[in-house]
Amino acid sequence: MNLRQDVHTAGIPVLCQACEARHRGICGALDSDQLVALAKTSSKQTIASGAELVGDTETVEHYSNVLAGVVKLTKTLSDGRQQIVGLQFAPDFLGRPFKSESAVNAEAATDVSLCSFPKAAIERMMKQSPELEHRLLRQTLKELDEARDWMLTLGRKTASEKVASFLLLIANHIDPTLGEGEEKVTFDLPLTRADIADFLGLTIETVSRQFTKLRAEGIISIENNRHVTVTRRERLEARAGH
Amino acid sequence: MNLRQDVHTAGIPVLCQACEARHRGICGALDSDQLVALAKTSSKQTIASGAELVGDTETVEHYSNVLAGVVKLTKTLSDGRQQIVGLQFAPDFLGRPFKSESAVNAEAATDVSLCSFPKAAIERMMKQSPELEHRLLRQTLKELDEARDWMLTLGRKTASEKVASFLLLIANHIDPTLGEGEEKVTFDLPLTRADIADFLGLTIETVSRQFTKLRAEGIISIENNRHVTVTRRERLEARAGH
DNA sequence: CGGTGCTTTGACGAGTATCAATGGGAGTGG
DNA sequence: CCACTCCCATTGATACTCGTCAAAGCACCG
The missing domain is CATH 2.60.120.10 (Jelly Rolls)
Structure with missing residues (x-):
């Protein structure tokens, strides 16, 4: 420019x-x-x-x-x-x-x-x-x-709910116009695990374990540590304690 | 100002x-x-x-x-x-x-x-x-x-630090001009134990136990559940993680 | 290849929540 | 004035989540 x-x-x-x-x-x-x-x-x-x-x-x-x-x-x-x-x-x-x-x-x-x-x-x-x-x-x-x-979130949610809330926060920021109907969202996490932990008031290990659990349950999938796809949005929202 | x-x-x-x-x-x-x-x-x-x-x-x-x-x-x-x-x-x-x-x-x-x-x-x-x-x-x-x-406070402090931080928050609100030199402060808590717990992201039991501990250590004294005197301000501040 | 940084996984323990019982002050009615 | 109740706080025993410590996996880079 x-x-x-x-x-x-x-x-x-x-x-x-x-x-x-x-x-x-x-x-x-x-x-x-x-x-x-x-x-x-x-x-x-x-x-x-x-x-x-x-x-x-x-x-x-x-x-x-x-x-x-x-x-x-x-x-x-x-x-x-x-x-x-x-x-x-x-x-x-x-x-x-x-x-x-x-x-x-x-x-x-x-x-x-x-x-x-x-x-x-x-x-x-x-x-x-x-x-x-x-x-x-x-x-x-x-x-x-x-x-x-x-x-x-910090005061009253469990580790599991915190991580889910975080993913939804980022997802909504990437695409705020996202309709209720849309199931899948995909985005790059702007934060490292350490940053996510500092945001959620957790340790990196706990954050990592929660990601693993979400992956195991088929709610999200992760590539290259950063690239996340939310495959079951509803279940993620339910877990965040809407 | x-x-x-x-x-x-x-x-x-x-x-x-x-x-x-x-x-x-x-x-x-x-x-x-x-x-x-x-x-x-x-x-x-x-x-x-x-x-x-x-x-x-x-x-x-x-x-x-x-x-x-x-x-x-x-x-x-x-x-x-x-x-x-x-x-x-x-x-x-x-x-x-x-x-x-x-x-x-x-x-x-x-x-x-x-x-x-x-x-x-x-x-x-x-x-x-x-x-x-x-x-x-x-x-x-x-x-x-x-x-x-x-x-x-919510994300990173322990129960003990949270309660100390809360007491200082109230003390400072009662008397914002309080100089560093002053040791003792006395005030009525404007909140019940349940409210304090909801403020700190703890349970009432944990809040109560922390009060008991502070009393046992001679840092505060409590009358009628509500009336608090901070006898060792410095130690309370140290505990809050200044 | 062997670093280096970040992440994942595992084993264990500490801190806090949960569940349950007791204590104590204020108000009420006998 | 004394029981009785209600509400709130304290105390105790136990369970469980999450933090801590340690090791291994994985990508990236010289």
């Missing part, structure tokens, strides 16, 4: 033209002038799987939109026990407004592509455009709903 | 004059005219402990501010397993904007006093006043931070 500040298509920056965040993400709140202004200080960057984006208690000067890939938000106890407290997919917004330091670590779970801009630029625009703040509020409420859903 | 604007008491509804939500809550975003308009449709109500405020999937036509007491937000699985996903103290806002139905149950954990207003009134004002939406965003971000903190 070229980096010219060339402005076509009703004055929309090249950077933004094919960007998902411009429609479903927070940038949908901005008009073309604002987009141009923001694009001046924005940069698209690619991050390798495993790289740390934001350190715990680190000062954050940049916010980002996730363009592709999956970012995991984690919290860690002093002795190393870790919990994933959120997964961000495109076109989610990444950052914690109104606080200089993040309460969580952010790390690329897969290769990730981001569009980053300085904290100050967004905060300036938020003052101008209530619509931007409105979008942020909606995203935050969505994340809060997801976090609370997951609290139920 | 919170800019508290000096408004003359002239023109402020009686209902609001001594209200905590007018300073630290979302009503701080409103000028006296707006307060008057909102107060016309508002009503203060008292709810007995145990009463249900908002049913899961129920349509909500009212939002509220918590004036006193504690409200618990819960989620329940089809077989009855329950998880508390949030606790609301004064002057928290109660409601889920932009969605007609709540994803959680809300129930009075103690006797609760509320200030309720119709959904429509708030949403109308949100369009007029970006500051109101700003306050809502801040409260939502705060709740998100709390939810994620708790996910770490």
Whole structure:
């Protein structure tokens, strides 16, 4: 993609033209002038799987939109026990407004592509455009709903139910429009077994055993450790404790 | 932090004059005219402990501010397993904007006093006043931070650490200004053992045993099941896995 | 080939749930 | 004032899920 500040298509920056965040993400709140202004200080960057984006208690000067890939938000106890407290997919917004330091670590779970801009630029625009703040509020409420859903899973579900819930979470994210009628879904897991364990509050061994059990029961099949096909969706949903 | 604007008491509804939500809550975003308009449709109500405020999937036509007491937000699985996903103290806002139905149950954990207003009134004002939406965003971000903190507790802490974390959570809420130097704190638990268990993802028996252990070690003392004194704050903090 | 990283599988034990009984305070009625 | 009940909390005995430790399998890569 070229980096010219060339402005076509009703004055929309090249950077933004094919960007998902411009429609479903927070940038949908901005008009073309604002987009141009923001694009001046924005940069698209690619991050390798495993790289740390934001350190715990680190000062954050940049916010980002996730363009592709999956970012995991984690919290860690002093002795190393870790919990994933959120997964961000495109076109989610990444950052914690109104606080200089993040309460969580952010790390690329897969290769990730981001569009980053300085904290100050967004905060300036938020003052101008209530619509931007409105979008942020909606995203935050969505994340809060997801976090609370997951609290139920963490606190009250068994290992078996947790793994089933996780698979459905990913399946729904891959294809949110998936009708009830569709039986089979197939996708690549964006997380390693270790990440899945950290997301579910389990160990990798327990996660592995649950996968094995699901395979043995003919509910899913797995190729290459990552590629999953859900063959009996209903039974997976039943197991998740709908 | 919170800019508290000096408004003359002239023109402020009686209902609001001594209200905590007018300073630290979302009503701080409103000028006296707006307060008057909102107060016309508002009503203060008292709810007995145990009463249900908002049913899961129920349509909500009212939002509220918590004036006193504690409200618990819960989620329940089809077989009855329950998880508390949030606790609301004064002057928290109660409601889920932009969605007609709540994803959680809300129930009075103690006797609760509320200030309720119709959904429509708030949403109308949100369009007029970006500051109101700003306050809502801040409260939502705060709740998100709390939810994620708790996910770490639910997913990765032991029963012992969970109970210690819970006691500190309540202690900090009773007296947020509590300095590091202060050793002793004393307070009434706003929750029954069953509620605490549902908050921590444990059973009441396990919670009870952990309390007993803390008492035996001289870290806390308990009178009448509800009244707790933390005698060795540092050791409680150490146990919570700071 | 022999590493290295990730996953699976197995054997065992610790931590927590479950089931069951007891304790204790508050309210009620004799 | 004392039984009686109800509700909640505590305590005990036992079962079972899941974590821990150890080893082996498998793909990828130099």
